Amino acid sequence: MLQQSTSTECVKSASTEYINRVHQQSTSTEYINRVHQQSTSTEYINRVHQQ
Structure with a gap:
């Protein structure tokens, strides 16, 4: 389903697993935090x- 639709809606609701498969090269926490604001990692919150 994700492969068929490449709309922004799909990207917004993309799970971490999907990103890891597509972006295996960039598996840094910073990248995931930027894409997934839902992540509650301490670094992201800080x-x-x-302010």
Whole structure:
């Protein structure tokens, strides 16, 4: 289903597993955090709430 539809909606609701398959080269936490704002990693929260 994801492969057939390449719309932004699909990208927004893409799961971490999908990204890992497509972007095996970039498996850094920073990249995942930027794409998946839902992630509650400490690093992401600290960056957002530095102010």
